[in-house]
Amino acid sequence: MQVYTTDTPAARSGRIKVGIADYAVSGDESTLTTSGLGSCIGVALYDPETGVSGLAHAMLPEADDGSEPAKFVDTGIELLLSEMRAAGADIDRVVAKIAGGSTMFDFTSADGDGSIGDRNVAATRTTLDGFGIDVVAEDVGGSHGRSLELDSQTGDLRVRSAKSGNHVL
Amino acid sequence: MNLDVRSLRTFSRLAHSGAEKAAGSLTTLAGIDTYVNVTKVELGTKADVENEFAERDLVSVHIGFSGGLDGHTVLAFSPESAERLVDALMPGINATDAEGELAESSLKEVANIMLGGFIDGWADYLDTTVDITTPTYVDDENDGPLDHVDAEGFENGGDDEHVLVFRNQLEAADNAIEFDLYMVPTASSIGTIVEASGEDGALPVESFAAFSEMINDGANQASEDITAMTGIDTTVEVSRLSFVPIEGVPMSLTDAVRRGVVLEFSGTPSGYIAILFDEPSAENIASSLLPGMEGDEAMRQSAIQEIGNITTSGFLDGWANALETTIDISPPKHVHDIGSAIIDPLATDLAQSQEYAFLIDSTIRTDDDEFTCDIYALPDETELRKALRKLSPAA
Numbered sequence: 001m002q003v004y005t006t007d008t009p010a011a012r013s014g015r016i017k018v019g020i021a022d023y024a025v026s027g028d029e030s031t032l033t034t035s036g037l038g039s040c041i042g043v044a045l046y047d048p049e050t051g052v053s054g055l056a057h058a059m060l061p062e063a064d065d066g067s068e069p070a071k072f073v074d075t076g077i078e079l080l081l082s083e084m085r086a087a088g089a090d091i092d093r094v095v096a097k098i099a100g101g102s103t104m105f106d107f108t109s110a111d112g113d114g115s116i117g118d119r120n121v122a123a124t125r126t127t128l129d130g131f132g133i134d135v136v137a138e139d140v141g142g143s144h145g146r147s148l149e150l151d152s153q154t155g156d157l158r159v160r161s162a163k164s165g166n167h168v169l
Numbered sequence: 170m171n172l173d174v175r176s177l178r179t180f181s182r183l184a185h186s187g188a189e190k191a192a193g194s195l196t197t198l199a200g201i202d203t204y205v206n207v208t209k210v211e212l213g214t215k216a217d218v219e220n221e222f223a224e225r226d227l228v229s230v231h232i233g234f235s236g237g238l239d240g241h242t243v244l245a246f247s248p249e250s251a252e253r254l255v256d257a258l259m260p261g262i263n264a265t266d267a268e269g270e271l272a273e274s275s276l277k278e279v280a281n282i283m284l285g286g287f288i289d290g291w292a293d294y295l296d297t298t299v300d301i302t303t304p305t306y307v308d309d310e311n312d313g314p315l316d317h318v319d320a321e322g323f324e325n326g327g328d329d330e331h332v333l334v335f336r337n338q339l340e341a342a343d344n345a346i347e348f349d350l351y352m353v354p355t356a357s358s359i360g361t362i363v364e365a366s367g368e369d370g371a372l373p374v375e376s377f378a379a380f381s382e383m384i385n386d387g388a389n390q391a392s393e394d395i396t397a398m399t400g401i402d403t404t405v406e407v408s409r410l411s412f413v414p415i416e417g418v419p420m421s422l423t424d425a426v427r428r429g430v431v432l433e434f435s436g437t438p439s440g441y442i443a444i445l446f447d448e449p450s451a452e453n454i455a456s457s458l459l460p461g462m463e464g465d466e467a468m469r470q471s472a473i474q475e476i477g478n479i480t481t482s483g484f485l486d487g488w489a490n491a492l493e494t495t496i497d498i499s500p501p502k503h504v505h506d507i508g509s510a511i512i513d514p515l516a517t518d519l520a521q522s523q524e525y526a527f528l529i530d531s532t533i534r535t536d537d538d539e540f541t542c543d544i545y546a547l548p549d550e551t552e553l554r555k556a557l558r559k560l561s562p563a564a
Contacts, residue, residue, distance in 0.1 A: 017204055017340075020513070021416035035424040036509025039517045059416060059517050071416065071520070104514045105431055105502055116517050145510020147424050162426045162506045 021071035023056035023080045026152040027087045035147035037100035039117035041124050041140070042148045043077055044097045045084060045133070046155035052089035053152035054080045060116065061123035073123040081131060096128050097157040097169045099139040099146050117141065137169035172374050174550070176363045177210055177412045178525060179294075180335065183362075184208045185414075187290040188337035188350055191283035195341065198282060199257050203341040207417040209528070211334045212377050213409040214385075218334060218353075221407055230280035231305045234288050237297025238361060240354035242287060244280040250346045251276060257346070277304040287350060295365055331378040333359050336411075338421075372557050379560040381410045383491045388531035391483035391544065395533060398479055399457040401540050408531035415526045418516035418547065422508040429542075430477030430501035431511065434485060437494050437559075438552035441515040442484070443545045444477045444501075445508060450540045470503045477501040484531070484544055492556050515547050523550045 016024045018034040026032055032055040034042055039059075046053045058076040069075035081091060101121035113119060121140045128135060139146065139159050149158040157169040185208040192203040222229070222245065229245040246254065255272040258279070281304050292299040335352040354362070359374070388408040396403050413421070429445035446454065454476050455469040478501055489496045504511050519526055529546040548556070 016202075019204075019206070019416065020420055036419050036422070036507055036513050038419070038506075038510040038513030040513050059520050068524070102514075104504070104506070104511070107433065107514075107518055116514065116521075145507040145513070147507060147510075160424075160507075162510075 018055050018057050020057050021059055021068060021076075023054060023070055023076055023083075025052065025054040025080065025083045025087050027052045029153050032150040032152060033148065037146045037148065038102060038104050039100075039115065039120060041073060041098060041100040041117075041120040042146070043073075043080070043124055043128075044099075044148065044150045044155075044157045045077075045080060045089075045094050046097070046150075046152070047084065047089035047093045048095070048155060049090065049093050050088050051153055052084050052087045053150055053155060054084045054089075055148065055150045056080045058120065058124075061119045073120055074127045077124070077127045077131070091131060091133070094131075094133050095136045095155070096133050097137045097150075097155075098124050098128075098135055099148055099157065099159050099169065101140045102142045102144055102146070104143050104145070139167070139169060171372060172359075172363060172377060173372065174412075174525070174554070179365075180210050180362060181208055181412060181414060181525065183291055183294055184210065184335040184337060184352065187287040188339065190286040190290060191337075191350060192339055192341075194282050194286050195279065195339075198279065199254070199341075201257050201341045201346070203339055206338040206340055207413065207420045209336045209338075209411040209413050209417065209421075211336050211409050211411040212331060212381050213334065213407075214381070215332050217407055217409060218332060228276070229307045230277055230284075231307060232280060232284045233302040234299050235302075236292075236299045237295055238288075238291055238299050238354060238358045240352065240358055242284040242301075243351040243353070244276075244284060244348060245351065246276075246346075246348040250348055253346050254279065254341070254348075257341075273306045277306055280304045283350065287352065291362075295361065331374075331381065372554070373561050376557045376560040377410065379491075380557055383488055383560070384408050384410055384529050384531065386491075387484040387487045388533065388544065390487055391480045391531070392533045394479050394483035395476065395542065398476065399454060401453065401457060401535060403533050403535055403540065403542070406532040406534050409529070411528050411530070413526055413528050415516050415520045415524055418526055418528055419509040419513040421528070421530070422512055424507045424509055426506065427508040427511060427543075428473060428505045429503075429511075430474055430481075431504050431515065432477070432481060432501045433499040434481075434496050434546075435499075436489070436496035437492065438548035438556045439496075440546060440548035440552070441518070442481055442498075442547075443504075443511060443515065443543075444480050445504075445511065445543045445545070446473070447541055450542065453540050474501045474503055477503075480533075480542065480544065484546070488556075492559050512545060515545075519547060519549065526550065527553050 015031050018024045034057040043056045056076045058073040061073050063072035063075040101117040103115035103117045147160045160166045188205040195203045227245040228251045258275050337350040340347045385408045388405040392403045392405050427445040428451035431443045455472045458472040531544040534541040
């Protein structure tokens with residue numbers, strides 16, 4: 001029974017769309033895009049030497065056993081890195097740019113640990129640090145949404161927001 | 170016939186993997202990247218589904234299936250997307266002129282390959298064989314978009330026949346081509362799939378239909394209240410209950426900028442509501458509530474909050490009555506942001522405790538499309554199940 005497969009067809013055009021709880025790797029000139037980051041976090045990884053890059057869009061900080069790995073920051077980054085390694089990236093050279101993790105609403109469900117957005121940012125730093133990966137640029141927190149485009153050739157991360165327009169990390 | 174969350178999950182996974190196979194075959198056939206955006210299991214009246222086809226002027230190809238499973242599949246495109254797809258398949262052929270017949274047959278061919286692949290997965294899961302009919306092309310000139318879909322639905326004591334629709338939103342070539350892959354099984358085939366996936370803690374399908382009717386009533390009340398308050402004559406275009414993987418909730422919206430309000434409701438059920446307008450509609454609301462005034466941003470925000478309050482009360486009051494409970498709502502918070510990013514924190518909050526969500530979405534608009542208001546409600550799954558139990562015929 002092949003009920004759980006999620007194989008995405010190989011990309012032929014220049015853009016690869018990364019959904020929510022999803023990630024993708026590019027070893028060529030593609031642009032990786034993801035949209036609608038609220039409290040979710042976007043993690044863009046880039047190996048400047050080989051041009052292998054990856055983008056993950058995670059919803060929550062830490063995975064429980066048996067949960068869908070791409071949904072979580074810790075397991076999502078781990079998966080993304082192993083796929084980048086398979087595509088020829090050297091983890092020692094990989095740098096990170098991160099965006100998202102905002103706190104748009106004060107929900108009654110938020111407990112003492114802070115908002116999901118803040119927890120996602122913290123989990124991202126911890127996970128990347130564990131792999132020895134530096135965060136070279138970031139646009140995190142605040143109370144607004146973001147959409148991202150990662151140019152896999154240059155490692156430029158374009159951040160679009162409704163309020164502050166576009167800028168490049 | 171009973172439905173439970175586990176069988177809905179099975180449905181959702183089957184539909185999603187079927188749609189991915191279908192997308193993969195289009196990628197191979199046409200050389201254009203095709204992705205499955207969201208897979209939804211929708212419950213609505215037949216009239217709702219027909220309305221949606223009619224409103225969007227969809228071009229569609231229908232293929233029936235029978236054997237171990239009976240029903241219909243439909244591949245539906247906007248006319249523009251159909252044209253772009255034909256162009257990608259056969260560059261230089263114009264879908265609108267005398268070569269239309271060729272365009273039609275190429276769309277039928279695409280549908281044959283995609284829908285055939287989609288259905289195969291279901292047949293494998295049920296360990297049965299399913300035969301498919303030859304494709305029928307239906308354009309927007311046609312009166313009854315579901316004429317070819319003779320899948321009988323199920324009734325809830327009333328006149329409205331309900332159907333369970335598996336709807337997959339696909340997109341290709343950087344959003345230039347968007348289309349929907351629908352599957353509408355007959356009521357007895359739904360029974361077959363439910364049986365295969367178990368019925369633990371299942372609820373009668375009628376309680377889902379009763380809930381769907383309650384949503385309809387709420388949307389109609391909200392529409393009347395908007396009209397009474399603004400003088401803008403609105404109607405409910407669509408209103409439905411769907412079952413979606415939680416990450417698919419924000420993905421049902423585009424990244425177009427929306428304005429509106431978000432609030433929490435608490436009771437049985439509790440959850441979140443977002444009332445979103447596109448920017449021109451938000452302007453229309455503000456100016457109809459502030460006639461002859463050059464309102465500043467603060468005044469416009471409070472006008473939007475006010476209409477958000479009215480719409481939410483209209484939408485939810487009927488629920489409280491039908492469920493014999495009280496539902497409290499929080500003060501509305503004004504939002505002005507990327508649409509999918511507005512919904513993202515709501516879905517993420519629920520994602521801490523559930524993998525799938527019941528998404529309620531209603532669209533209220535004027536006939537000329539000058540004003541559109543989308544209502545999204547995301548109830549907590551466990552509490553919604555309690556609410557559904559209350560609506561069971563046996564309760």
